[in-house]
Amino acid sequence: MSHETARRATIRDVAAAAGVxxxxxxxxxxxxxxVNPGTRAQVTRSIAELGYTPDVAAxxxxxxxxSSSLGSTS
Structure with missing residues (x-):
């Protein structure tokens, strides 16, 4: 398995594939x-094609x- 196929798809990957x-x-x-419905459909298609899943840790x-920046006095 190459490094490229082992890497998870990112939002930037989806954006590049969808042209947005x-x-x-x-x-x-x-x-x-x-979001324009046509754009939404293209992004949704790219998400499915790339197998994108949100990174919960991120x-x-x-x-x-x-949340930690709210009310900050610095």
């Missing part, structure tokens, strides 16, 4: 209504960073 930005992929994943890290 990583932010657009994020909007689709998070259910935002601010989501938790992002959530932690957001």
């Amino acid at each position: 930005s990583a932010q657009t992929v994020s909007r689709v994943i998070n259910g935002s209504t601010h 989501q938790n890290l992002a959530r932690l960073k957001r």
